[in-house]
Amino acid sequence: MIQETMSRMERFEAAVAVERPDRVPVMPLITAFAPRCQGITQGQAWRDVDTGLKAMMDTFEDLGGYDRLYKPNLFWPMIGGVFCAAPVRVLIPGRQLGEDELNQIDERELFAREDYDKIASVGWNAFWKEHYQVMSGGRPMEKIASTQNRLLEEYIREIEIYHGMDIHPLFGAYVDSTIMAFSMCRTLTQFTMDLYEVPGKIKAAMDATCDDLIQNALDVIKRTGIPLVFIVLERGSGFYYRTDIFEEFEWPYLQRYVDAFLSEGITPWFHFDTDWGINLPYLKELPKGKCVCDLDGMTDIFKAKEILGGHMCISGDVSAALLSLGTPEDVEEYCRRLIDKVGRGGGFILTTGCECPVDAKFENVKKMIDVAKEYPGNW
């Protein structure tokens, strides 16, 4: 066991500042895994917030504890809403899905190509105030807003419980990048067609959306009190689009996000799903030691270290397949490699590549955490 000389938060903050903490911080993104781990169904954890909370707490304890908890329960912020993300429909276990199935997003067109002009003229929030009821088949906007608010209040209550136990939830707010928000509202295929066929309309709509998304996230952070914003990025990567599209529709807005959040003392956490390899050099333009580049296993994390090492904290990227199908020895070998190579000199957080899969083997997740606590590494 490595002698710990820092608190959990000090360790996390040192890594974000690309400094060398006493050991590499570790924090698996656990949601659906917790109920499975505690022998209850996904449906039970979704229906009863206290049951979900207990499953998360017990799993945290069973795993021996780790440096930060992404979120205290299953429901927030996975429920779509108009605050900070595309108001997608989430299919919930025990309701639209089988009792022990995994919650999933039902991606479909939420607005039409013609609506870009409307968004450009009134902005994101005003558009949804008017459009939500039409899009949802008559469900009033006030109802979703009220549900969102109730869940946020529940989240705040849970944050307080955890803080009393020296456990620190990560999400201050959760916000989609501009491409993510629009792609989820139009679907990947239709948004891609739009990019080639009506790029000017998209640009105008994004110009009118960016500040609303930033302000919505700031409003949520004011209430949660956690100065970290989890920015969901998947659809704008080089996996999908050439860099000229990224440069026009993602990067300028992401820079605006970063400026706005940093000026309020909020850490931007870039959740980069898919392969962002060709986009990583842009991140060097952002201030040093202020943001986190969180990778899911599709971007080469070792190359990311070559590009961003000493400039931006990297987190990642123990894959879902490794956690569910590998052995503890496989997990240990990969985590040691991450600590040695990506952890070298500091600025690294050991996390799961996106979410810990529901069917991960307990011993594999435990091993990932233990390696961070026990392996002194060559860094």
Place this chain on the structure above:
Amino acid sequence: MEEELKRAFLGMKRQEAIDLVKAALESNTDPLMILGVCREAMEEVGERFETGEFFLSELIHSAEVFKQVSAILEPALISRRAPETSGSVVFGTPKGDIHDLGKNIVVTMMRAQGFLVHDVGVDVPPEKLVEEVQRTGTNILALSALITPAFVSMKKAVSLLKEKGLREKTFVIIGGGVTTDLARKEVGADAQTLDPTKAIRLCRQYLERTTL
């Protein structure tokens, strides 16, 4: 027309491609010939993707154009001989997963390159996947997934193929964000890729090997 139509595909000009196809049909050009030009254009899109000149977005765009153009050609094609196929595939997202974006892109790319694809949809039980392989007599089963619970269904489908004596003559290929080579070994598939054009190439190579 041929060069213009190809240029429309490669230049991501949907309306131009549609107008050209409609004009060609009106001037009594053989619909099979028009379809052939579209397929050639799609093959070039695939080649440019493999060399890194095109990105996934160009595959998505051209696949969508191909789908729309095929729908325009379909009534005219029905009365002609069937176009030649490169092979047939049963394609689905296994039980436990409802994602279909990746599947739909690859299905359209495969169709554009002459495969007869039996798309069985999402959240498909292993029994249904294998039934479809039997019913259609195809020898390729393609499975796409974005979450790990689909691995169990993939593994069961492979096991059912064995039970029914179909495993040796069925090429099983898996893809989708969560799949890795470790997953391929675990479920007992023959190939795994995240790249749509590579998936098509692997299926073609299998067909070439088995028909020699």
